[in-house]
Amino acid sequence: MEKKLKLLLVDDEENILSALNRVFRDDNVYEIITAHSAQDALQKVSSVSVDVVISDQRMPGMGGAELLQKIRDLYPDSIRFLLSGYADVEAIISAINEGDIYRFIKKPWNNEDLKMLVKKAIGQRDISRLISEAIFRAKRTIDAGKDLEVATSEDKKSLIVKLKDSSKVISPENILRLVDFIIGTVESEGKITDGQFRFSSGMINKKEGRIVLSIDMGKSISLNIELPPTESSAKQA
Secondary structure, X not given: OOOOEEEEEEOOOHHHHHHHHHHHOOOOOEEEEEXXXXXXXXXXXXXXXXXXXXXXXXXXXOOHHHHHHHHHHHOOOOEEEEEEOOOOHHHHHHHHHOOOOOEEEEOOOOHHHHHHHHHHHHHHHHXXXXXXXXXXXXXXXXXXXXXXXXXXXXXXXXXXXXXXXXXXXXXXXXXXXXXXXXXXXHHHOOOOOOOOOEEEEEEEEOOOOEEEEEEEEEOOEEEEXXXXXXXXXXXXX
């Protein structure tokens, strides 16, 4: 049996909290935790990690944007949604820009749309994790792997592969082996199927040692590889 995802719902209005609960309670993938205030939510997440958080913005004492920022500090990998029926434009823009929330949800919401939005966000996180793990394993099988650095963008939708040391040279063949390994691993896990991923742009210049690839992995996840020409590769040319 797969471990259930912990879904935290936060709102100071009992009727709203109950309505949110009804949206997800019949879905067996979630373990639902409810909180009636930001302080209540922080107390609960202090001892239990959460995967998804949906919080109202307008609450006494501490607003949703501030709460989600604190939860992000505790659990950076959590998926955070901000719920509001008000035009809290500044708080929302700030939260989005600072990476505290995945998406803003306006009241009243559509139940099916909300469920699909959360499901999509979880799918993106899962495939992002899988690609990261695939890159980690691939680096161990490729001679040049120890010279590569992998970073994940703040929105968790893009993975960037770069050289740790610009004086190093990595052959295009090794990079293509890396890409092939990643795609094969992700496909084998059933997270994407043949035809979902595609090379959206890129170039490989063997003479200069320069490689720029952008690969659409499906589900709004991209893998970007950029290895600029180095001094040593220029000398070899």
